[in-house]
Amino acid sequence: MSKAENIIVGISIGDLNGIGGEIILNTFEDERVFDFCTPVVFASIKVMNFLTSHFNSEITLNSCNHLNQIKEGQLNVYNVWKEPFEINFGKEDLKSGEYAIKSLEAATAALKNEGIDVLLTAPISKKTIQSDTFKFPGHTDYLAQQLGGNSLMFMITDTLRVGLLTDHVAVKDVSKAITPKLIQDKIDTVYESLKRDFGIERPKIAVLGINPHTGDSGVIGTEDDDTLRPTLQKIKESGKLVFGPYAADSFFGSNNYKNFDAIIASYHDQGLIPFKTLSFGRGVNYTAGLTRVRTSPDHGTAFEIAGKGEADNNSFKEALFAGIHIFKQRKEYEELTANPLKKRSKKG
Template sequence: MNQRKQKPVIGISIGDINGIGAEVTMKALADNRLQRLITPVIYAHGKAITFYRKQLEMDDFNFMQIRSIDEIHHKKVNLINVVEDSPEVIPGVETQEAGKLALAALDHAIADLKASKIDALVTAPLNKNNINSEQLKFVGHTEYLTEAFDVKESLMFLVAEDLRVGVVTGHIPLKDVSKNITAENIKKKINLMQKSLKDDFGILKPKIAVLGLNPHAGEDGLLGSEEIEIITPAIRSFKEKGDLVFGPYSADGFFGMLHQKKFDAVLAMYHDQGLIPFKSMAFETGVNFTAGLPIVRTSPDHGTAYNIAGKNIADEGSMKSAIFQAYDVLKNRGNWEDEDE
């Protein structure tokens, strides 16, 4: 989108309406600071939001239902019904109806992104189980959006202020991780991380740490050969170009000694290696950002949390951070400027 002086339009796909997505979305948008910065559009169904407004006793939360993004009102919280029939809301219960709405919300938002009708997307948590079918294998937002925008490679990038963690392999079984740790894959992820740190986070000369795959980073081949044969040569190829890429580091000692504070980002080899320490340190404010896409997409770093759905105890911190992060990335990419600039 061309740079312009007006509030960016940020879409929010509601995710599973029986989880905490609606609650954290409503609580986040109740923050007047956000509504001064952005124009929000919720992709959901008005009856579901009305249900939670009553359930959560948020009588002051108001929204305007619009038939399409073309009717958007920049001083309101907008809502587009993505399914015709009013869904039954049962907090904490997995239903096929909720899965249908979650997918419809995501698809509607993607269509508006492709048409440049919204500027960024924040995805509330959904449940893969009630979305998957014989026709669709849904393994995650990251993979779904990567395919939707015809991108060959993207990066799952968890961010929280100065803590940034990406992964080489994402939503795949642990038994398949090792065979996907190749020099080519590592180089692709480092390239994506470098570009994102520069373009999306404004870091001109990013310093990146790369973790090893095996315990103690392989212990010089005693506990595995991937570090010697694959990871170290990949890192060396960047060092030879003058890039600030270092490692491989032993994952346990790295985070235990707070070495992440010395780097702009950390590249982990697999999902839990990176996400467990990240969520341990930044669960309430962490954001899942998909780097490498032509559009801006963020999400809170938690799931549907069925066990606390509808109880008015969900913390909106991560959702609020996700919305602010989407706004910041738009600015850093040069797609936006504040009205007072």
């Protein structure tokens, strides 16, 4: 397989004291994965050698200091730092967070410079990454600044896609944050992502209400009637297949979500609780709307089981293949958009 066909996936190591290293090794111990991508872990060979020894992994590592030194069929390790670091599994400390950010920054730079095709981020601790130079609540906000575009947290599986109007916003601030412009921007991002990243020509999108029972005609709250409903009507009149607002409490239990290509929740837990319940550890956190492709597993650092050999790598593996699929889909979409006749002949 040529390098052009074999997509280069850059992997940020995440919090070194968490389960990131373990799920990376578990995923690439299956040699068939190398048929689909060439992985590059942004960390240090010393750290990766310690991890392979600790988890009794026989995986082949290729240490490199430049991206032109990577090899297909091996787990490449790009040396972001050379000094030793002592891993203390399960311990949440600022030093570990500092190295997680070093890895993320190096991988992001490679993504921006097209040294890698896809970014796959292992879990970080939102607490330990904070510093004078890094003041972001997580990956998404940092990548939005670095890569440009209208970023949106998009949780995906093969059969379910859930986006958010507001993500890491305190519940007391949600209603103030949801404005007509925000609603328009987020729906536009989801709509374009469904077309560009998932190949859906006429996406159908459902939007969940802000208040219980979408406000019950103003009895519980007026935000749905005053802001959400009229904005959705305006968007629908522009030609987009957007429906709602729907009462969130019964939407998933009634299986209504199966009638749509994506669902947009008003706030974090309204969307992520049903998503994680239905996805059974197969979910992927995809940052839609960016100029580059970034995916992540839908879980955290799991400090409580770190180093014990108990971590489940299914979500990480799903995130890997989702990133590869989206990268290919984007490329095809851009080719078809540039050459509409090719699309017509493809259908014919």
